[in-house]
Amino acid sequence: MGDQDNVGVVKQAYENFKTGDIEALLGQMSEDVDWRLPETEGVPFAGARRGRAQVSEFFSTLAGAQDTLAFEPRDFVAQGEKVVALGQYRWRVRQSGREYGGDWAHVFTVRDGKIAGFHEYMDTAAAAGAYK
Numbered sequence: 860m861g862d863q864d865n866v867g868v869v870k871q872a873y874e875n876f877k878t879g880d881i882e883a884l885l886g887q888m889s890e891d892v893d894w895r896l897p898e899t900e901g902v903p904f905a906g907a908r909r910g911r912a913q914v915s916e917f918f919s920t921l922a923g924a925q926d927t928l929a930f931e932p933r934d935f936v937a938q939g940e941k942v943v944a945l946g947q948y949r950w951r952v953r954q955s956g957r958e959y960g961g962d963w964a965h966v967f968t969v970r971d972g973k974i975a976g977f978h979e980y981m982d983t984a985a986a987a988g989a990y991k
Contacts, residue, residue, distance in 0.1 A: 869967050894976075
C-alpha cells in the first residue's frame with residue numbers, strides 16, 4: 860500500500876472513533892496491535908496494550924472515564940508504513956468534572972492495510988491534573 864492508502868486507513872479509523880463504531884475500528888487493527896499511550900499517574904486508560912482485546916478494553920475505559928468535547932485530527936504526514944496525525948482535543952473527566960485538552964501527535968504503523976501500531980504523544984500533566 861502507498862502512503863496515501865495508509866493515510867486513508869488512519870482517517871477511517873478516526874471516523875469510526877468519532878461516530879462511536881468501535882467494532883469497526885477494532886476490525887481495522889491487526890490481531891497483535893501494539894497500542895501505547897504515555898504512562899500517566901491517575902489516568903485509568905494510560906499505558907501500553909497489546910492485541911485487539913486489550914485495545915477494546917482501552918476504548919471501554921476511555922468512554923467510562925471521560926466525555927469528548929472536541930476531537931480534531933488536522934494534519935497527516937505519511938512515509939512508508941508510518942502515518943503521523945497531528946491534532947487537538949478537549950475532554951471532560953466524569954469523576955472530577957475537570958476539563959483538559961491540547962495538541963497531540965499520533966504515530967500509526969500501518970501494515971497490509973491494518974493498524975499494527977499506535978503511539979500517542981500528549982500533555983500528560985494536563986491529563987493527570989484533571990484526574991486529581
